[in-house]
Amino acid sequence: MNQPPDIARELRRAYLFADMSEPHLQSLINSLQDIRLDAGKTLFRQGQAAERFYFVHEGLVKLFRLSPEGDEKIIEIMRPGETFAEAVMFMGNQRRYPVNAEAINASRVYAFEQKVFLNLLRESNEATFGLLGSMSRRLHMLVNQIESLTLQNATYRLVAYLLEQIPRDVKTSPEVQLTTPKGVIASRLAIQPETLSRILGKLRQGGLIEVHGNHITIRDVQALRDTAHIPPPE
Amino acid sequence: MNQPPDIARELRRAYLFADMSEPHLQSLINSLQDIRLDAGKTLFRQGQAAERFYFVHEGLVKLFRLSPEGDEKIIEIMRPGETFAEAVMFMGNQRRYPVNAEAINASRVYAFEQKVFLNLLRESNEATFGLLGSMSRRLHMLVNQIESLTLQNATYRLVAYLLEQIPRDVKTSPEVQLTTPKGVIASRLAIQPETLSRILGKLRQGGLIEVHGNHITIRDVQALRDTAHIPPPE
């Protein structure tokens, strides 16, 4: 069990742990489990009893629902430095995961026991406020998602997604490297892979973007925003 | 300022207040504002600075987003005994309401100052855990909503809504009294009023329900579940 000294610093990237006292964080680190997942491996399934929550160390984990027909809707894609399934702890008696979780890539996640964490919350207010912040952010994200699913169309969602992927502080012809297969993005945006492909084609024909496999060059950010009627940031 | 003695009992119906100590609850009650809203009156708008959260005493309040074109999507309809906008308190520096809130009926809501409540949270763990429970439930509700928007069709959503409206412990030919105008239900389900009307017509023709204005008689619960492929409860 090698313990690199900066794992505390890594965990603090998550809102959940950001303001936690050093001793508390250390006691959590001592009890965490380091889990390796091959690509496509299931971490947990919807309906299973929830006893742990997770932090992504590396890789990508998708949280998704399945329809009875087997169609998949990705609710969220968890990236390194993010925690997930921590809200389930407060769902009352029947604590069950409300979604499925599966590794997209080969991944490593840290697992924390609910019991340990709950005990810690009971004696630490900063920790609790960190959790409240995490949950509040997730609520906001879900409301935004509902809005874009109901009040906006597929092109809007894809364009908004692309614009979100632009690294900060870039002004001219930004480059976007898709971090997941296009099919995964399609599910996240609630469209079919065929439709995703067609919309990208349309944008390419319009001279707004260039597509080379996973790599997309945005030729005209403003025009792209305009086609989807997205107001400028801020 | 008449203060009925059982306002504490009323507040305890909300998860947020359920397990709060009596003195804490009393101090909140002393600082609340009782707000009367006419039907259609706006309580707050998306983007406004958030300084208070609310408890519905009577009436119905809709939380909704607007598209640039003016289309409306109701995210949630708040009923007596429920709290809303309490999660906004933890969104960091820029605390702004993420949705609009407007009274559907003539309503009365109690308003609580964030500052007062936050001070109380800092010294009370039961209160904080009540809040975590509220937020956790709301997260779950939103995930369910996303699932039914993306993996299910309009008929499913309407049927699921109707089945939710059936009072507990009723077995035969349940009666459902719609608590809001049909247009409001349509927006909540993310369909057009015309479509809602047509789906009800289809179900009526199929002999599954009877519609008399706001009052709906469900003739065959099982068949209704089957048309939408909804598994039996539990």
Next chain:
DNA sequence: CCAAGGCATTGACCTTGGTCAACCGGGCCC
């Protein structure tokens, strides 16, 4: 080096639900 499987693309077609317009009926106000 070739075969196989997975992802992406493209085309043809179809379905769901949205749009637009007309109409109905009840409550309300003058």
Next chain:
DNA sequence: GGGCCCGGTTGACCAAGGTCAATGCCTTGG
């Protein structure tokens, strides 16, 4: 009582995006 307004219904039409099928391409493995 008459006009009107609002919520709801109905019909005709339309369009966005889903479905199904064929094909290409790239990776992987024998």
